[in-house]
Ligand code: PHB
């Protein structure tokens with residue numbers, strides 16, 4: 501019978517069975533330790549960590565295991581950013597080459613994600629990864645975003661390829677009015693962002709729709725729970741476009757709870773750079789994530805050149 505493969509990454513060893521991913525590691529105190537996660541709850545962050553190239557800063561798969569992007573190298577950790585485990589010496593971390601982590605995580609996805617489970621889908625839209633080894637789901641794992649090479653123009657318009665998601669059925673999409681001076685017709689277009697987002701077939705996977713220097717607008721549709729706890733290395737803004745998302749905000753070094761935030765349509769929220777956040781969306785909803793892609797940003801915050809606290813960034817005069 502075909503069985504799941506085991507994977508080694510530095511001194512971490514990853515094993516899966518029908519229900520769990522087991523992460524084995526040597527502790528700081530010199531003992532062997534194993535941490536378990538429900539298999540679906542492990543594969544969803546694993547998929548995003550790879551799809552997002554380790555994202556900005558810290559991606560915690562749960563309170564114990566995760567990665568930190570050092571843009572070239574990746575810290576892989578277990579227990580290091582959990583108060584009790586860290587204090588007890590029950591932790592381990594290694595700084596590894598980005599390519600090596602990417603290679604092992606991708607092989608793990610290819611072997612552990614079964615055909616009936618899509619890690620990007622909302623729970624009601626997919627099966628579960630629970631159970632014995634079966635055929636893989638390579639299409640879902642290697643999903644590529646549609647890339648445009650220039651600004652959309654009115655003459656590019658075509659019938660939408662993707663259907664409106666069940667969660668947004670009945671929503672009306674009214675386009676704005678545009679009056680173009682003759683001779684300039686192929687320079688402009690009106691796009692309805694709600695119409696675009698309503699057709700997203702993935703959850704908790706922001707896509708970049710506008711770039712202005714380091715300013716990235718990354719809207720996304722959300723449902724159920726953000727599969728990662730994100731400890732950003734810079735300030736990040738959220739603008740709630742539709743529905744509701746509750747955020748749990750914790751200290752990123754200890755996991756200690758600091759705040760709950762409930763966002764309703766129109767609410768804007770800025771997350772400080774020293775926290776971790778995880779969102780919960782009871783129904784499919786739309787969120788605009790606004791990121792600052794300045795590669796020097798973590799260093800600017802570390803050196804004090806730029807505040808990591810949005811409260812000190814925005815001044816109302
Ligand atoms: C975040 O960590 O800020 C984040 C990630 C994915 C989302 C939304 C927010 O879909």
Ligand code: FE
Pocket residue numbers: 730732736777
């Ligand atoms: Fe975030």
